[in-house]
Amino acid sequence: MVRVQSFFFGSEWVLGRPFTKWLFFFSIALVSVLRVSVSGAASINLFWDSPLDPDIAAYRIYYGTTSGSYAYSLKVEGGQSCTISGLQEGETWYFAATSLNSGGLESDPCQEISYAVPISPPPVVDTDGDGISDADETNLYGTDASNPDTDGDGIDDGTEITQNSDPNSKPAAGQKIWLEAESGSLGAPMKSAADGSVSSGSYIWVPEGQRDNYGTAANGGSAKYRFQIDQEGDYLIWGRTLAANDRSDSFFVAVDSGSYARWDVPRAQSWSWDVAASVHLAAGEHTLTILNREDGTKLDRILITSDAAYVPAGAGESVQPTPPTPVPEPPASARVWLEAESGSLRTPMQSAADASASSGRYVWVPEGKGSNYGISASGGSVSYRFQSPKAGNYRIWGRILAGGGQSDSFFVAVDSSSYARWDVPPTSEWSWAVAATVSLGAGEHTLMILNREDGTKIDRILATDDFAYTPK
Structure with missing residues (x-):
């Protein structure tokens, strides 16, 4: 665009005669397009096209927080870009540019643009x-x-x-975990038998003559127990045993995925306590396995303790039984609902009111604010953090409104994946469309919706592993 102006400058007397002076402003090319990109939390880069005028010597950038009224200006020589810093967070700033010729004459300002400086999250x-x-x-x-x-x-x-x-x-010093031998998961030929002299009236064994198992065979008869450790440390595993002779006085014992160790129990005519193993355990759940070695060896009760000075006696301490905690079944299907406006918005993506939206609002980049075909981070976006209750394949739906033509697409990405184009069906009313199908682990994830074509609206989001479900 070119501006041409002429102005009457005034008159004066020269050699006794009045002389009229005219000053002509020759054509000065306008800056036609001004663009912005984000440089930092409170800084931006401005770019503009060089007018087709060899007499352009410099440019002047005007900016401020009031549209059309600029408190600041910056002269730029030798280029078509500049960086403006020190913009106050949370304010909307307005920018315009003029061109200056070699005589210092200045063009009209170009079309004004604006930028809303985001507020940085607290550290x-x-x-x-x-x-x-x-x-x-x-x-x-x-x-x-x-x-x-x-x-x-x-x-x-x-x-x-x-x-x-x-x-x-x-946890209290010297944690003690008492296990009744018959409470474990028994693998035949290990079985439970009654005895009125033991702690709960029953013990376990592989009956004499059934089978010895010197090679740690898994089918030799076993008992498995799960237990919970409160605090990491060294633990002693005790067993209350009865071994009548030297052919019926040993088991194998293992913790978690460790190797089996031979446990030779003392031969005696009455029940007695003996240390089966000494192990270092982390806090959390563990598994103890008692494996038959010599049939006829009996086991009544087990103690797992970090109190090295404690020696159990008799049938051991009386413990009030704790009912097992039921493990909840995972839901038949996972459905995670998100309101579009609940995400973290980046301008020019913004929230707008609509009584027909699910909570009265939706998000969009208003028509005319700029499409973003190149997946630019400054093109306007909204991000969401959500919890996937279980691992699996998920379908991500969006409730959208798209007028068609140039207002019917977004980009979408989950976690660190690349952006994929999401073409939504043109419609005159809110409707549901599939944005993506992804594989998710259980836990927290991030969903990004990035503007591609301004004017495309999104109201609500659903992530579900139920592929037979269609939201209404």
Whole structure:
């Protein structure tokens, strides 16, 4: 665009005669297009096209927080770009540019553009360095944000939370876990038998003459137990046994995936306690396996303890039985619902009101704000964090409204995957369309919706592993 102006400048007397002066402003090319890209949290880069005028010597950038009224200006020589810093977060800034010729004459400003400076999220603070943010310690776990080991058990809060232990509860010194021998999972020919002199009236054994098992064969007769350790440490495994002779006085014993070790129990005519193994155990669930070696060896009760000074006596301590905790069945199908406006929006993506939307609002890049065919991060986006309750293949649906033509597509990505184009069906009313099909592990994931064509609207999102379900 070219501007041509002429102005009457004034008159004066020259050699006794009045002389009229005219000043002519020759043509000065306008800056036709001004573009913006994000440089930092409070900085932007501005770019413009060079007018087709060899007399252009410089440009002047005007900017401020009021449209059409600019508090600041910057002269740019020798280029068609500049960086403007120090923009206040949370404010919308307006920009225009003019061109200057070699005589210092200035063109009209180009069409104004604007940029809303986002507010930076607060930094994550972990005062005690335990790997858990102060906010989560205070609001989620109830731990001391200034003490890495709230319960003083020698394990930092972050590690306890990772291990599903309670960071606020220190286990009592010398944990004792009592197991009735017959409470385990028995593999034949290991079986339970009655005896009124034992702790609960029953013990386990492979009856004499049934089978010896010197080679640790899995089908030689076994008993398996699951137990929970509160605190990592060294543990003794005791057994209350009865071995009548030297041909009926041994088992094999193993913990978790460890190798079997031979356990020779003392020969005696009455029940007695003996150490089966000494092991180092991490906090959490473990498995103990007792495997028959010599048939006729009897086992009544088991004790697992970190108290090295404790020696069980008699039938052992009386323990109130704890009913097993039922394990909930996973849901038949997983359905995770997200309101579109609940995500983290990046301009020019914005929320707008619509009474026909699921919660009265939807998100879009308004028509005319700019399409984004090149997957630019500054093109407008919305991101969501969601929890997948179980691993599997998921279909991601979106409730959309697309006028068609140039307003019917987004880009979509999950976690660190590449963006995929999502062409939504043109429609005159809100309808559901499949955005993507992905494989997800159980746990937290991130969904990104990126503007491709302005004017495309999204109201609600569903992630589900039920491929037979169609949202309405």
